[in-house]
Each structure stands twice: as C-alpha cells, then as structure tokens.
Amino acid sequence: MDKKQKKPVTLADIAAIAAVTPMTVSRVINNSGYVHADTRARVLGVAREMNYRRNGLARGLKRQCTETVGLVIGDIANPFAAELSGGVREVLEERGYTVFICISEHTAKEDVQAFDSLADHRADGIIVATRASKSANERLAELIESGIPISLIGRDFRHPHADLVMADNLKGGYEATCHLIDNGHKRIGFIGVSLTDGVRLRRFQGYLEALKDNGLPVEDRLIVGGREVGEQMPGYSTEEMGYDGMMKLLELKSRPTAVFARNDFTAMGALNAIKRAGLRIPEDIALVGYDDIPLALHTSPTLTTVRQPTREQGRCAAEFLLRRIEGDHEQPRAEKTFDCELIVRESTLPGAEVVSGSNRKRKIKTA
Amino acid sequence: MDKKQKKPVTLADIAAIAAVTPMTVSRVINNSGYVHADTRARVLGVAREMNYRRNGLARGLKRQCTETVGLVIGDIANPFAAELSGGVREVLEERGYTVFICISEHTAKEDVQAFDSLADHRADGIIVATRASKSANERLAELIESGIPISLIGRDFRHPHADLVMADNLKGGYEATCHLIDNGHKRIGFIGVSLTDGVRLRRFQGYLEALKDNGLPVEDRLIVGGREVGEQMPGYSTEEMGYDGMMKLLELKSRPTAVFARNDFTAMGALNAIKRAGLRIPEDIALVGYDDIPLALHTSPTLTTVRQPTREQGRCAAEFLLRRIEGDHEQPRAEKTFDCELIVRESTLPGAEVVSGSNRKRKIKTA
DNA sequence: TCAGGATAGGTTAACGTTAACAGGCGAGGT
DNA sequence: ACCTCGCCTGTTAACGTTAACCTATCCTGA
Secondary structure (H helix, E strand, C coil): CCCCCCCCCCHHHHHHHHCCCHHHHHHHHHCCCCCCHHHHHHHHHHHHHCCCCCCHHHHHHHHCCCCEEEEEECCCCCHHHHHHHHHHHHHHHHCCCEEEEEECCCCHHHHHHHHHHHHHCCCCEEEECCCCCHHHHHHHHHHHHCCCCEEEECCCCCECCEEEEEECHHHHHHHHHHHHHHCCCCCEEEECCCCCHHHHCHHHHHHHHHHHHCCCCCCHHHEECCHHHHCCCCHHHHHHHHHHHHHHHHHCCCCCCEEEECCHHHHHHHHHHHHHCCCCCCCCCEEECCCCCHHHHCCCCCCEEEECCHHHHHHHHHHHHHHHHHCCCCCCCCEEEECCEEECCCCCCCCCCCCCCCCCCCCCCCC | CCCCCCCCCCHHHHHHHHCCCHHHHHHHHHCCCCCCHHHHHHHHHHHHHHCCCCCHHHHHHHHCCCCEEEEEECCCCCHHHHHHHHHHHHHHHHCCCEEEEEECCCCHHHHHHHHHHHHHCCCCEEEECCCCCHHHHHHHHHHHHCCCCEEEECCCCCCCCCEEEEECHHHHHHHHHHHHHHCCCCCEEEECCCCCHHHHCHHHHHHHHHHHHCCCCCCHHHEECCHHHHCCCCHHHHHHHHHHHHHHHHHCCCCCCEEEECCHHHHHHHHHHHHHCCCCCCCCCEEECCCCCHHHHCCCCCCEEEECCHHHHHHHHHHHHHHHHHCCCCCCCCEEEECCEEECCCCCCCCCCCCCCCCCCCCCCCC
C-alpha cells in the first residue's frame, strides 16, 4: 500500500468517497454552479480530510489560463527590484494572480531562458524589467507575436503590442548634472560606464547633454568604470565599481570637483574612496548618486540623488498587463513615462535636507 | 479568421502540416525515440516556422513533473537573498530545473500563499528561506505530508521529511559579542530586536549567552529596536531601525561602549547615527554588524561583521532538494549547519583589515 | 393545471502531451 | 526460408480538470 511516491489526491478520489461525481466536487471547490448545502459540506469535509490541493496544471490546461504572471528582473538585492516587484505584486495579487519571479543576472541568455520558462509554463503574461539585448529582444518579439501579453519596464525596446513603462532617466541625469553645474562645477566626472557602451544608459546621456548645453567639454578621462569593471556584475556590488572608479579619478593630476555616479551603490563606493583619501564632501568633491536608496539618507554626508517612482512603475506595468490579459492581447501599445525627482542633500550642498530615520514616506499612495 | 486571442500552436497543428502524427512531432521535439532524419528536419522546420512552444501544463500533467522548483524568500533587495538564490539557481539550472521565486515579505499569510501557489502549480519541490511562523509551519507540514519535497534554509522548523540547512548564527552572535568583550567592553547594546520576541533570533541568543558566560548583566535598556519599530519591515530598510535604535541608545545617561546590530544594514544606520552625534568609532563606540554585505567593506570605518556562507547554503539546500526529488520523497531528513566567520575590521579595532575595492573573493568555490 | 424558473447533480468530451504498445519493413544470421 | 533485431511510425489511452449540455426535481404564479 505504501508506494514510494504517494500520488496526490484528485477530484475523482474525493468524489468516490463522498459518493458524488468529480464534477460536483469541482463545483464545490470552485464555488460555482448549484450544490446542495449538505453535499457541499460533505465534499468539503472529505477534501479537507484528504488534504486536497487542486492541480493547477490540469486546471490551466482546461481553462486556458493559469492566473499566473511572470516577472523577469536582474539584480535582485537592490532596493529598486524590491520596490518594483512590490508594486507589481500589489496590483496583481489583489486581482487573484500569482507572481512568479525569474532572475536573469543581465545576460541575454538568461533573459531568453526566463522568457521561455514562463511561456512554456503558460504564464498569462510577462513583465520584463531587465536591460535590453538583441537576442532577448528577438525572442520577446516572437512571444508577443504568438499572443502572450507583455509589459516592459525601463527597457529600451518598443513593440506595437507590448506596453512600456519607464522613468525619464535622461532628464534625471540631465538635472543632476545641471545641479552640479549650477553650483559652479566645471569638471564633472561620471562613474559607472565607458564612453563606448554608455550610449544606452539614459542617465549618462543626460550627463553628456547637460555638459554640451552648458558649453562644457566632455573629457574622456573623467568617465570611468566601464564594461571591463563590471557591466555584468550584480548591482549590489557596484559600489566596488564606485570605489575603484573614484580611486582612478583621484589619481588624475587635475581631478574633477564633482562626480555623478550611475547609482547610489556606486556613489557609496565613491564616497568612501573620497573620505579615505582625506578629502571633504562636498567642499573638495561634490557627489551625486541615482535611485535614492534608503541608505542614501544615512550616509555622512547624506547623498544627493535622483529618485524615480519605482513602486509606481511596477504598479503601472501590472495595470497595463492586466488590461492586455483581460482584453485584447494585441491592443495597441500603452506607454507611460514617469518623472524623476532630484533630491538635494549634503553631498552637494552643505547643510541641505537632513532627515532623521523614520519621518520619510515609504509608500507612494495608491492612485 | 483573425480571432481576438490567437490560439497557441499545438503538436497536432504541426503534425497536420508535416503529415505525421502528433506522437512523431513529440518525439522530434523531445529528441526521444526513433525518427528518420528527413522527417525530423521537416517537422523541425514546420515547428520553427509556426513558432511552436511546448505546453508545459499538458506536459507536466502527463509526465507528473514540471522540472520546476519554487524558492520562497522574504526580503529580496538584500545581498543575502541574492546570494542565496544565486546558489540555488546555480545547482538547479545546471540540472535542467527552472527556479521560480515567490516573495513573502515575512508575513505568515504571504508565506502560506506562496506555498499554496507553488504546490498548486505542481512545482517539483520547494525551498523555503523565510522566517518561521506557526500557521506557515502547519501548512508546510501538510505539504510535506502530501509528498512535496521541501528543503528549508535557516528556518527554525524541523520535520522528519524536510531537509534543513542553516548557519550557526548562535555561535556567530556569540563570537561577535565575545570579540567586543575581549576588547574590554562591558556595556554592549543590541539593536534590532525586543527582549520578548528576540527568543527566536539565534544571533541575539548568542549575544545573551556571551554576556552570561562572561558574567555581564543583561540590561533591558541596551536592547532596542524590537517589533514596534519593524519586525515586519523589508530588510533593506532596517537601517532606519539602526539609526533610530542608536539614537535611543545615545540618549541614555550612561550609554553603551559597544553595539551589536542584527545585520549590516542596521549597523550602517547605527554608524551614521553615531557619526552624526560627533562620536568616534570605535574609540567612543565600537560597532559590529552581521552578514558581511559588500558595503561593509566600504564604510568608514570599515565594519566588523559576521559572514555566513550564504551562497553555499543555497547550493546545499538545492542539492538536498534534488536528492529528495529524484529519490524517495520521504527519505529521512538531511541537515547541515555552516559555520560563520567573524571578520574584524576598523569599527571594533582601529587599523584592522582595510581592503581596497576589488581584491576580495566574491564567489565561493564549487565544492 | 401547467409553463417556467430555480435548484441539484450527472454525462460527455475536450484541453495538449506522452507512455505503452503495436505494427511494418529491411538487413543479417543460421 | 525463417527468425531476430534495429529502425520508423502509428494507435490508444490516459494525466486531472471543467465547459457545455442534459435530466430531474421542486416551487411559484397565472
């Protein structure tokens, strides 16, 4: 009687014991159709006793939907990913969907793998928040073509039948850089990208444009930390890139008076390199980060940074996806760009906003 | 002809066009059995042209396995979660399994939801790395009872048929505290737990034991940051707890000379509170964190902390799970405890290890 | 009295895939 | 000539669930 692998309980098993047909059990489990109260109670009792769990495979197969959505992110271990997935989950779980997360640490191969897994397992839709790449984009296009609802977050890829949500990082980078220029800086470094592969990083483009619009030259030596250091590295360790990059900038005979880091972790690394060199922030070197991670408020000095409404982007992408799942899968693209916000703190302006630990709004209110 | 939702291509569709039976197509797709080279090529051609994706639901239903494993974590946005999932994925993806991650932000309800989703979708096994709770443990027991392979990481729950992997955080906490005591500290604070609910946090127990073994009293006022502040908060924001907790300790008439924080984020918050108060680390207050996140190396001063082999725990849990999936689902429990390592840096010992950005080993070598 | 609706439950046939079995055909051995 | 074995393909019947349809009561109101 004791087989090695015990078989899961099925509707038929319950039906046999409760002396009804599987269909009736199904009706009880799903609370649909008419079932007599007595019958319902009896069936429910048996189901509970036998520890029944419905079979999502069979269910999905028959109903042609799984009530499941996939979220593809790189770089977990990053407040950004956490906020994003939080927003996505908020919206979807309220509507009865389960969110499964697939991680692709920023390689195109893993991206494609993640898409395929989700498509194969018939997720009702996919939200993609990884960086674009040629091969992954092609596969994405195939999936869209074959009718799977897809919603993109901050991904540089457009398709007539995939929704798109992003933050205006170009403007964010532009404003951060302008802020430094406004404070009198003329030699501003950038950490976290190389000139050649930086064309895709919008915040870097914003940096370049701000320099140009203000008649400042772009100096190659002031741009450090490109691919060789870690285009592929997990995000939470980009602070190493910031530390190393800053060290390089400090070794220049004429070093920059201000630095813009690609994200707050990178900025944090730079910050510590500056302090270790015995220099003051912002008097000797001003510093701007990007993302406004919680920690940015608790460094000393506190970090000037650019905040993007991450949670809202997640919510929005989820809402777009829902509309597509529950409506026409091939409806025209919805697109929304969120504005970023420059948060000025002590690392660029002595005596700027200093906020103690807990009086900081954490959740963006529901729309 | 253009329906609103296009139907996915099936084996039968391909079979019709390639003039074979679905079974033959199945053989081609799965590379199993005998198929003539010409037939294979023809079928493959049609499949590619029609953009076929196999239906994992039907496949799983028929084969009684999905080649899918669920990983339940709280607290994404934490290097710990990232390393853990990295280890898990390394092992499982190499063996052809897809890892789906479910997030449960440390509430029992979400835990149970995650378990249910994964069980319903017939994941072949589940790895659980969230904190234990009564209701979640009960559901877990039910799932184990019904034959789903389960592997636990750092979860205070034992079951004869579920594997268990953990780090010896009791010893870690003990050693961290002893390190402070060895350096002459007699009044040592703890941030991140309240006396009442702290009984489950092993590293806190280690702290208590170390005090006791060294004849030092436990002072309630030195233990701050319990449930009221944020037992439920996302981990990446526990630095707020550190900041607020430290502020509380600083307000005491006789403040501690050393502080042990429940994790590095908390320590980071504490560190900034101390600096903002104009005190020196470690001269005025020594500080120890826990987890050795990458950032711990780049604060000033660098942070003394306890490192647990996170990636290896993930790998180990995955290996245990595989053994269970591919063997007897009800084999006896495997259990492994990993040792932690105290990393002494400047925050407790002036002039201790200072390491520059990149010469630090990142990946633990494959066994 | 009887049409018509609400209630209760059974029957059938899929959803897409594949394990198991059943040929058929040709080559090689005896 | 016969048997065997390797190759190639087809047939059948599930896997567990549910949509769609059907039957049989019972009640209500005209």
